[in-house]
Amino acid sequence: MSLKNLNPVNKNTPKRVAIVLANPAISSTTGWPVGFWWSELTHPYYEFAEKGYEVLLFSPDGGKCSPDAMSDPNDPSGYSSTDLISQGFIHTPQLLALIENTTPVREMNVAEFDAIVVAGGQAPMFTFEGATDLHEKFRAFYEAGKVTVALCHGVALLRYVKLSNGDYLAKNKTVTGFTNAEEDFADTAVWSMNLLPRDQHVMPWRIEDELKKLGANYIQAGLWKGFAIRDGNLITGQQNFSGAETAKLVIQALGE
Template sequence: MSLKDPNPVKPNAKKRVAIVVANPAVSSTTGWPVGFWWSELTHPWYVFTEAGYEVQVFSPAGGRCQADAMSDPNDPSGYSKTDLITQGFIHTPELKALVDDTKKVADIGIARFDAILVAGGQAPMFTFEQTTDLHKKLVEFYEAGKVAAALCHGVAVLAYAKNSHGEYIAKGKTVTGFANCEEDFADHAVWSYNMLPRGTHIMPWRIEDRMREIGANYVQAGLWRSFAVRDGNLITGQQNFSGEETARLVVEALGR
C-alpha cells in the first residue's frame, strides 16, 4: 500500500514562470513595425527574480523578438526614458540574450512551470489570433490549476483561449486589460502629431470591448493607472504601467 503525500504543495520548492512575448510583426492599420513592450517583460522579470523564481522567455514562433520603439528608454521620443529597470535589462548582455533567442511556446513543459505570463505590446493585437500553440498552452496552465496571467494587449490571447468544453476561459471571470479610454488617448495622440489621419485607429479591435463580448466581467482603474486583478488562477493587468502589480499577484498566488 502506498501512502499519498498529504501535502503535495511544496512551499519551499523553487518556483518557475514562463514569460511569453510576441514575435515581430507589421501593423495592418498603421503599417508600423510592432512587437512586445519592454516593461511588460522586464518589470515582471524583476519581481519574479527578486522573489527567487526561475524565469524563462518564450515567444509563439521562437527566435529573436523586437520591442515597440517607444518602450525602449533610449528611443528619441523619450516616452520610456525613466524606465530604469528596462534600461538595466537591455544593457545586461545575458538578459538581453533572452530576447534575442527566445524559445518556442510549444516547448513549454507544463509540469516544469508554475505559471505563465503573456506580455503585451502592439503585436499581440495583430498576431495572437494565429498563435494557436499559445492559446492551447494558456488553457493547459489554466485547466491544470496553475496560474495563467496576461498583461495589457497580451490579454488579447483571452479572446481565443477556450477550455476543453469550448467555452472561453475568461467567460464569467473578472478581468482587465488595455482600456477603451487608453485606446482613445493613444489614437488622439497620434492624430495630434499628424502621425495618422484623424479617425484612424491604432488597434484593429479593443480589449475592453472584446472581453465584454465573450462574457467576461471587464474592469479598469482609469487612465494609465497601475492595476491588476486576480480571479482564481486567472490574473490580468491593465496596461504597461501594471507589470509589477500583475507580477506581485502571481507571487501572491504562488508564494515564495
C-alpha cells in the same frame, strides 16, 4: 479559492515562470513594425528575480523578439525614459541576450512551470489570433490550476482561448486589460502628430469591448493607473504600467 502551493512543480526548488513575448510583426492598421513592450517583460522579471524564481522566455514562433520602439527608455520620443528597470535590463548583456533566442511555445512543458505570463505590446493584437499553440498552452495552465496571466495587450489572447468544454476562458471572469480610454488616448496622440488620418485607429479592435462581448466582467482603475486583478488562478494586468502589480499578484498566488 486559495492558490497557496497549488500544483507546485517541486516544493524544494525555486518557482519557475514562463514569460511569453509576441513575435515581431507589421501592424495592419499603421504599417509600423510592432513587437513586445519592454516594461511588461522587465518589471515582472525583476519582481520574480527578487524572489529567486527561475524565468524562461518563450514566443509563439521562437527566435528573436523585438520591442516596440516607444517602450525603449533610449528611444528619441522619451516616452519611456524614466523606466530605469528596463534600462538596467537592456544594459545587462546576459539579460538582453534572452530576447535574441526565445523558445517556441510549442516546446513548453506545462508540467515544468508554476505560472505563465503573457506580456503585451502592440504585436499581440495582430499575431495572437493565429498563435494556436499559445492558445492551447494557456488553456492547459489554467485547467491544471496553475497561475495563468496576461498583461496589457497580451490580454488579447483571451479573445481566442477556449476551455475544454468549449466556453471562452474569459466568460464570467473578472478581468482587466488595455482600456478603451487608453486606446482613445493613443489614437488622439498619433492624430495630433499627423501620423495617421483621424478616421484610422492604431489598433484593429479593442480589448475592453471584446472581453465584454465574451461575457467577462471587465474592470479597470482609470487612465494609465497601475492595476491588476486576480480571479481564481487567472490574473490580468491593465497596461504597461501594471507589470509590477501583476507580478506581485503572481507571487501572492504562488504562496511566496
